[in-house]
Amino acid sequence: MTIVERLGLTLLHRFDPERAHGLSLLALRAGLVPLSGPVDLPRLHTTLAGMPLLNPVGLAAGYDKNAEAVAPLSRAGFGFIEVGAATPLPQPGNDKPRLFRLTEDRAAINRFGFNNQGMTAVGARLAARVRGPVPVGLNLGANKTAQNRAADFGTVLAHCGAHVDFATVNVSSPNTERLRDLQGTAALTELLRRVMEARAGLARPIPVFLKIAPDLSPAELEDIVEVALNAQLSGIIATNTTLSREGLNSASRSESGGLSGVPLFEKSTRVLAQLSRLTQGLMPLVGVGGVSSAEEAYQKIRAGASAVQLYTAMVYQGLAMVPDVAHGLDALLARDGYANVAMAVGTGRSAWL
DSSP states (O other): OOHHHHHHHHTTTTTOHHHHHHHHHHHTTTOSSSOOOOOOOOGGGGEETEEEEESSSEETEEEEEEESSSSTTTTTSSSEEEEEESSSSSSSSSOOEEEEEEEGEEEEEEEEOBBBBHHHHHHHHHHHSSSSOOOEEEEEOOOOOOOOOHHHHHHHHHHHHHOOOOOOOOEEOOTTGGGGGGHHHHHHHHHHHHHHHHHHSSSSSOEEEEEEESOOHHHHHHHHHHHHTTTTTTTEEEEEOSSSTTTOOOOOTOOSEEEEEEEGHHHHHHHHHHHHHHHHSOOEEEESSOOOOOHHHHHHHTTTOOOEOOTHHHHOOOTTHHHHHHHHHHHHHHTTTTTSSSHHHHTTTGGGG
């Protein structure tokens, strides 16, 4: 991290977390943030559900909710980026304050509640983007006031699907009341049926992933894998934020919402390894939760992930961490004699079971 970037982070941390989030997006769009450009190293080249990636380090959903900074983020070293979540109608989300830094724990708690400008605004920005080598995906959400939340996911995909490279069904946010109930077998089966119907209606079908919670039992994970395989999904993203507060030290630890960052790493990686065992290579997995270094990205891959995503670590390390993680991952693969990412996937899974 350069001195300029360090000063920028210090300044942002003087603001309320949500205000700082908005200012960081504004700085990106204004060209004020140094960007590394693509990290394009042969050993890091891989594919995810048929999508070629320059590297397996992706941006998790939640940072660029309204697809306002797709162009600069595509030049920040990520191998793929995910924007959203987007819902059919605009919605303000939950009352503020709703984002909290847990600095001592290198973590964050949010209870945003799918605040976004709606699929019309988000879709227009995605349609206007210049496509490049970095795939861009959209996280699909449901309106809090929807009479049929299951239908909302398909609605957003039908509207925006032509303008993205992949989509993610988000039934695992803890911040929309009863949303996680859609992870149950019957509800999830019906929801995914609607989503896959919307996908079939696209001129160019795209990969569809399912993002799950880290707070599921082994039996619930088995049910989700069965449903996902039957629905012919492209993969599973593990995991979203957790409701657990175990081991936290920060003053804001008792705030309600989803916990992300370093404390989530172990829990989410154990879920990832369980999914890897259950799926047995039948669908790719994306590991997310607590990734803040190349070593942690590597552990996710060795636990069974074909690619990883990060977000909260940028609050503390800035965008400069992205190329650092990618280059560090390349060095770790070389150290262990792997010619590519795919060779390392799942090689350390047993350590997490």
